[in-house]
Structures are given as C-alpha cells and as structure tokens.
Amino acid sequence: MGTYDERPWLPLYADGQPHDIEPEFTDALAMFRAAVGRNPDGDIIRYFDGRITLRELDELSDAFAVGLLDSGFSAGDRVALYLQNVPQFVIAMVGTWKAGGIAVSVNPMNRARELDLLLRDSGSKVLVCLEGLYRDVAAAVVDRTEVATVITTSELEYQARDDSRILGGIERIELPGTVDMAGLIDRFRGQRPPSVSFSPDDTAFLTYTSGTTGPPKGAMNTHGNVVFNSQAYRQWCGLGQDDVVLGVAPLFHITGLIAHVTLSLLLGAPLVLFCRFEPSMAIETIRDERPTFTVGSITVFIALMNAPNAERDALASLTKIWSGGAPIPPSTVTAFSAAFGQYIHNIYGLTETTSPSHGVPEGVEAPVDKASGALSVGVPIYNTVVRIVGDDGEDLPPGEIGEIVTTGPQVVAGYWNKPDETASAIPKGALHTGDVGYMDDRGWFYIVDRKKDQINAGGYKVWPREVEDVLYEHEAVREAAVVGVPDEYRGETVKAFVSLRPGRSVTAEELIAFAKERMAAYKYPRQVEFLDEIPKTVTGKLLRRELRTREQA
Structure with missing residues (x-):
C-alpha cells in the first residue's frame, strides 16, 4: 500500500485545481448501448447458476419497454421496483429507460405504510414486484395509489440452483389482476421500442433517503449524475472489462445502483447477484465466481469474518474492496486484513451525491486521526469541491469541525416535488450533508457524526x-x-x-x-x-x- 503523498495525481487542491474527468456519455442508456456494442456475448449478470449476456439483457429490456408502452406508459412516467437483488431489477430498470421513464427504487423491506408513502410521493404508474411482496404487502396498497399496472415476478426466475439458504420455501404464486413479467417479456420479445435519448439533466432514478432522521425524500438522480459517478468508480477503483462485480449492496440503494448496476453496464463486466446477502453462501459464491471488486457496508465484511467457512483464501480474488454507507471502525479494517489479507478502502457519499463524493484511492491506506481515532473517508473524487463550514456558513480551516458541504457533478438537482426541502438542503447546487467532519492539513477528510446525533453531556459535546x-x-x-x-x-x-x-x-x-x-x-x-x-x-x-x-x- 502507498501513502497519499506518493500519488501526485490525486486531487490535492494545492494549486486550486481538482483532478477532472469528462463524461463520456450524455445518459446511462447510451452507456449501456456502448457496452452491448463492444461485447454482446459477454456475461452481464450471473445469478446463482444462471447467466444473462449483454445481448440478452438488451433483448429482455427491449421487450419489457414495449410491454410498458403497450399498457399506456408515457415518457416521464415512473416505474417502482420493489425487488431484491435479482436480474429482473436490472431488466426492468433498463427497460424503463428505453420506454422514456424514470425508475423508482423501493426497499424490499418496506411494509405497507412505507410502500404507500413512496408510491404516492413518486406517482408511480407501474409497480414491478416480487410475488411474495405483492401477496404480503403491495396488494393492500396499490388501489390507494396511481399504480395502474402491477408486474409480478419470482426470485426463482433466471436460475435453477434454488439455494435453500436464500430461496428456501419460495413457491410460484397465482396473482389475479397482475401481469407476469416472464409472460410479458415472452409476448413482446423480438420487438424494439422507439429510440429514446435523455439529456444529462433528465432524471434517471428516484432514490429515497433512508429516513434515519425523518420521512424519506425522493432524490432526483439525473442521467448526468449516474454517468459521472459510474465513470468515477471505474477510474478511482482501477476497474475494467475484465473485472467481476460482486453485488453485496442492495440494488435499491444508491450504492447498489451505481457501484453495482450502472458500473457493470459501463464496464460491460459481469455483476454477480444472489438475491439476498447470506454470509456463508456469499463466501461460496466468491469462490465460484471469482469476483474482483465490491462495495458494501462494513456490516457485510463483519458478517463475512464471522461466517463458519471464512477461511483465509476465501476472498483471494476480491482484491478491490471498498466500504461505504456506515462508519468503519479502524479495528475492523485491521481484523479483516488479518483474516483475509485484503484491505478495505473507505468511501463516502450520500443518496444526494449519487454514491461517492470522497474515497480512499486504490492501493492507498487511509490515515487514522491520532486524536479522535477516526478512520479517514478519503479525499474528494474527481471534479468535486468539498468545504467544511461553521454554524455561520463560513469556511473553517483544516482541523476545525463543521458541516460537510459538497458541490460537484454527482450532486442531485433536488428532491421530487419538494422545492422547499431542495432550497434548504441544496442551495445553489451546494449540498449541505448534515454530516459533521473536518479536513486535515493534507486534504484527508474525516466524518465525526450526524449533526442530530450529537450528545450534550453536562455541556460537553x-x-x-x-x-x-x-x-x-x-x-x-x-x-x-x-x-x-x-x-x-x-x-x-x-x-x-x-x-x-x-x-x-x-x-x-x-x-x-x-x-x-x-x-x-x-x-x-x-x-x-x-x-x-x-x-x-x-x-x-x-x-x-x-x-x-x-x-x-
């Protein structure tokens, strides 16, 4: 591992100029089409023992788009994806774009009240849903929303292994009043929708904030946001077409959407999916599929360390590991490296930054602040300017703790139908993250905590x-x-x-x-x-x- 000072290409801002990259595509759909053109017969999805090539994903998503349009779907309409990490998520997402629509990612752990809120807020016209989730949750909700078409599918599609640790007990369900996704695709397979393109400012996804501090809000991640941060992952993490992406993050979350799905579409590299994370099965999958790259929360890597089959060589292929979404204790990074010989690079971002705004570069170990014991989340990625500001909104010098304010091409345009919240959180395109941190004198950033989580113990913070x-x-x-x-x-x-x-x-x-x-x-x-x-x-x-x-x- 190197040190930060040994990598002169990093965006140090010493000369006031960040290291920039130029977007290669105007929209995420063009990015996918380019990958199909480069290697149509290469795998793009591996799901248990199933395989889908880029050519097949193009055909499947074409058929899905034609089916949407046949049902009365119009450009700009929203499709809610209420799914686990299954191939249908990617098929429906790309198909939604091909129909001119916006994909709305929905947490499959959401229950009726939460699903109702998201469907109403997004105004989704179509819901793509696992059969079990429709029966148990969505059936009681959709009639109160604008959803006109429900498309159901099963975790059992696109594979035959049926691993009991993940899929045990799942059976196909007859659901009157819904459209079977496999039947829809079979009906329209071979047909192509009218050509569509997007501007960088058009919304690609609505991704809802986690709601840890209040009701979820729909962040409008644009095609420009998506293309930029997909490229940022590729270059920051040193990735190419020969890499294999392990999908441990939920696809509905911004990390899964960008660091797994759209990154794979950009690279034309296989994305390994296994429906839901289960540690021992994940280790077996890593042995079988030999993935090289992943991004997941630190709880994923803690679970892998504690799995019964966590042998030292189990993760030998997984040489490019990043973790984001939750704080990383330095002791966990040390323990993981001791267990598997692999270093976990920190990465930091929010739903509103379309995944990363900071990261630890490939081959570099993050410093640990001696005073606080905090592990650095990295340095700002390409084209990104980050400030630490005080309560008065003024910039603070290195070492001073304040709110992190981020500006860059990955910052969303705003929140869906919430102009007041947008104006408050993202004035003039500068995202006030609500995270508190500081920058050291070498440009490394550290997260202290959420502003609202601070404890006041007898006047001490x-x-x-x-x-x-x-x-x-x-x-x-x-x-x-x-x-x-x-x-x-x-x-x-x-x-x-x-x-x-x-x-x-x-x-x-x-x-x-x-x-x-x-x-x-x-x-x-x-x-x-x-x-x-x-x-x-x-x-x-x-x-x-x-x-x-x-x-x-």
Whole structure:
C-alpha cells in the first residue's frame, strides 16, 4: 500500500485545481448501448447458476419497454421496483429507460405504510414486484395509489440452483389482476421500442433517503449524475472489462445502483447477484465466481469474518474492496486484513451525491486521526469541491469541525416535488450533508457524526462515532451503537447498545471500564445494554433514532 503523498495525481487542491474527468456519455442508456456494442456475448449478470449476456439483457429490456408502452406508459412516467437483488431489477430498470421513464427504487423491506408513502410521493404508474411482496404487502396498497399496472415476478426466475439458504420455501404464486413479467417479456420479445435519448439533466432514478432522521425524500438522480459517478468508480477503483462485480449492496440503494448496476453496464463486466446477502453462501459464491471488486457496508465484511467457512483464501480474488454507507471502525479494517489479507478502502457519499463524493484511492491506506481515532473517508473524487463550514456558513480551516458541504457533478438537482426541502438542503447546487467532519492539513477528510446525533453531556459535546470506535476495539464486541439518553444530573448521558461476537462474553461493567480507560471522563458510556442485533437500515446504517425512541417509551 502507498501513502497519499506518493500519488501526485490525486486531487490535492494545492494549486486550486481538482483532478477532472469528462463524461463520456450524455445518459446511462447510451452507456449501456456502448457496452452491448463492444461485447454482446459477454456475461452481464450471473445469478446463482444462471447467466444473462449483454445481448440478452438488451433483448429482455427491449421487450419489457414495449410491454410498458403497450399498457399506456408515457415518457416521464415512473416505474417502482420493489425487488431484491435479482436480474429482473436490472431488466426492468433498463427497460424503463428505453420506454422514456424514470425508475423508482423501493426497499424490499418496506411494509405497507412505507410502500404507500413512496408510491404516492413518486406517482408511480407501474409497480414491478416480487410475488411474495405483492401477496404480503403491495396488494393492500396499490388501489390507494396511481399504480395502474402491477408486474409480478419470482426470485426463482433466471436460475435453477434454488439455494435453500436464500430461496428456501419460495413457491410460484397465482396473482389475479397482475401481469407476469416472464409472460410479458415472452409476448413482446423480438420487438424494439422507439429510440429514446435523455439529456444529462433528465432524471434517471428516484432514490429515497433512508429516513434515519425523518420521512424519506425522493432524490432526483439525473442521467448526468449516474454517468459521472459510474465513470468515477471505474477510474478511482482501477476497474475494467475484465473485472467481476460482486453485488453485496442492495440494488435499491444508491450504492447498489451505481457501484453495482450502472458500473457493470459501463464496464460491460459481469455483476454477480444472489438475491439476498447470506454470509456463508456469499463466501461460496466468491469462490465460484471469482469476483474482483465490491462495495458494501462494513456490516457485510463483519458478517463475512464471522461466517463458519471464512477461511483465509476465501476472498483471494476480491482484491478491490471498498466500504461505504456506515462508519468503519479502524479495528475492523485491521481484523479483516488479518483474516483475509485484503484491505478495505473507505468511501463516502450520500443518496444526494449519487454514491461517492470522497474515497480512499486504490492501493492507498487511509490515515487514522491520532486524536479522535477516526478512520479517514478519503479525499474528494474527481471534479468535486468539498468545504467544511461553521454554524455561520463560513469556511473553517483544516482541523476545525463543521458541516460537510459538497458541490460537484454527482450532486442531485433536488428532491421530487419538494422545492422547499431542495432550497434548504441544496442551495445553489451546494449540498449541505448534515454530516459533521473536518479536513486535515493534507486534504484527508474525516466524518465525526450526524449533526442530530450529537450528545450534550453536562455541556460537553460527545460524538457517538468516537465512543463506538473505542468499543469496537474490545475483542468481544461485534457491533455497537451509542446514543444520548435523559439524565437528571447531566441532562444527557452516554448509553451504548452492544451485540457480541459468537462465543464471546463480557459484562456491562467491564465494557464501561474498558472505555473509561481510553476516553475523557465525559465521553465513556455510563450505561451498556446488550442486544442480539443492533437495529440498522438494510444498508447497514445504525438506527440511533430507533434506539433513542426505545429509551423514551
């Protein structure tokens, strides 16, 4: 591994000029068409034992687009994708673009209230849905929305392996009033929709914020956003057509959409999917398919380390690993490297930055801040300007903590039908992230925490991340989440929720003493509660709000 100073091509801003890249395409559909033209018979999706080539994906998405148009779909209409990591997600996404539409990604863990909110907010005319999710959730919702057509499909399509750890118990379901996706494609296969193109400012996706601090909002990720950050991943991570992408992030999430789907479409490289993440099966898949690159939350890599078949050579092919979406304790990076010999590069971005705005470059190890113990999230990627600002909106010097404000070609135009929220969060194209951090004197950035998660303990500011990172250093701790809870004397005090590694034990008193030895007196947790699992979003972000709500109940 090199160091930052050894890589002079990095965007250091020392001369005021970031390292730029130029977009190669105006829209994501043109990007896909170019890949088809280069290597039509190359695999683009591998799903258990199934294979789909670029030529086949082109034909399948053509048929899907023709089917949409036949149902009355118009340019600019929205198609909601309520799916797991299955090939149909990619087919429907590309097909939606070919019909001139906008894809709306929906978390398959959403229940009726959440699905209703997203369908109403997006005004989706079509819902593409797994059969089980329609039966259990969507059937009770769609009649209250603008959805005119429901297209259903199954996890059992496009493969024959039927791995019981993921697909056990799933059966095909007869669903009157819905359109079977396989039947729709068979009906129109061989037909091509009218040619369509987009400008860089046209919306490609609506991706909904995770809602960790409030109701989800639909970020309008444009074709220009998508093309730019797909290229940024390719060049930042040193990727090419010979790479194989492992799809561990949920495809509905911005990481999965860009770092898995559209990156694969740009490269023309295979995307390995297995419906849902299961650690032991994921390790077997890595052995079989030999993927070279992935991006996932740190909880994915923690799970791989704790899998029963986690042998040292299991991840030998996976030489290009990045992690984003949730904070990374430095101790976890060290433990993973010791277990598998692979370094986890940090990467940072938001739904509103269409995945990355910062990253640790390939072959470089991120520094750890000596004072806070925080692992750097990297440096700004191409064409991106990042400022640290104080409460007065003025820029802060290196080392000072403030809000991260990002400007660049990956920043979304705004939130769907929410002009006030757009004006507040993205004034003049500058995204006020709500994340608090600082930049060191070499240009490395560090995330301290979310502004709303700060704990005020007797007038002292405590950032949960710092406490969590210390707790992760204890050999028994698998996951940790820290929140402020009411305290009669201090106003707020620090409480840690902890899950333990299999076969390990520790008492609350021992953990409190462990942290007390390593932190200022006002920071260490006064309370520890053990949970089997820490509540998280499907992308691995800690749901501190849910933990605080538990304490107030």
